[in-house]
Amino acid sequence: MPQNIALIERVMTAAPVIPVLVIEDPAKAVPMAEALVRGGLPSIEITLRTPRALEAIKLVADNVEGAIPGAGTVLDQAQYEAAVAAGSQFIVSPGATTKLLDIAEQSDVPLLPGAATSSEVMALLERGYERLKFFxxxxxxxxxxxxxxxxxxxxxxxxxxxxxxxxxxPGYLSLPNVLCVGGSWIADAKAIAAEDWAGIEERARAAAALSA
Incomplete structure (x- = not known):
């Protein structure tokens, strides 16, 4: 089936910002996600850029009430299936290939595919994808x-x-074709490593206060 637009839109409109995270140590995933949720950012993209990212997703999915965990930097079928098995409620990719879209259309977990040109957007619209990542x-x-x-x-x-x-x-959020933005500034690698949960929560509150 094509993109479940209603489902992915709920993820995108839960808050104006989706934090994009790189987590090296899964032990930090739960307190980090709790800080984000307290700050008003429930949709959380954990990128598959580290060896234990899937473990971090599972910990958040199993232990953080109110969190909507997702997997980012998903490139192929194996990663898609592993991310879903870990508890991801949405999948994000930097681009889109025919194979990746085929996999997504067999899953109940929606894909937010990346696009950067008008031709890429048109191709995705032809496949039934109307909610996209501009990357x-x-x-x-x-x-x-x-x-x-x-x-x-x-x-x-x-x-x-x-x-x-x-x-x-704010410049992006003011546009008629933007539902939210993704950003790593709220919980960057340095803040996570330092276990600066209070700082992450404070930045999350500031991000949640932006107008979408």
Missing amino acids: PAEQAGGASYLKSLSSPLTAAKFCPTGGVSLEKA
Whole structure:
């Protein structure tokens, strides 16, 4: 089946920002996710960029009430299936291939595929994907470029990710074709390593207060 738009949109509209996380130590996953949820950011993307990322997703899925854990940087069938088995409620990819879309359409867990050009967006719309990740956002042209896609490609709504900061987020969130943004500034690797849960919660509150 094509993208479950209602399901992925619930993930995207739970808060204005989806934290994008790189977790080296799964023991830090639960207190980190609890801080994010307390701060008002329930949708949490844990990228599959570390050897124990799936373990971190499972810990969050099993132990953090109110969290909506998802897996990012998913590239193939094995990663998709492993992420779903770990408890991911949504899957995020930096781009989209025919094979990845085929896998997604066999799963109840929705995919948020990445796109950076009008042709990529059009191809995804043809497959029934209307909720997309704009990646890498800043490097691909930023808010002004994404705004230019809103008139000719009205069905597509985005989560810009890549180089987005607290200062740049409002420019994206003001666009008619943006539902939320993804960002690593809320809980970066340094803050997680330092177990700065109070700081993460504070940044989450600031992000949750942004207008989508």
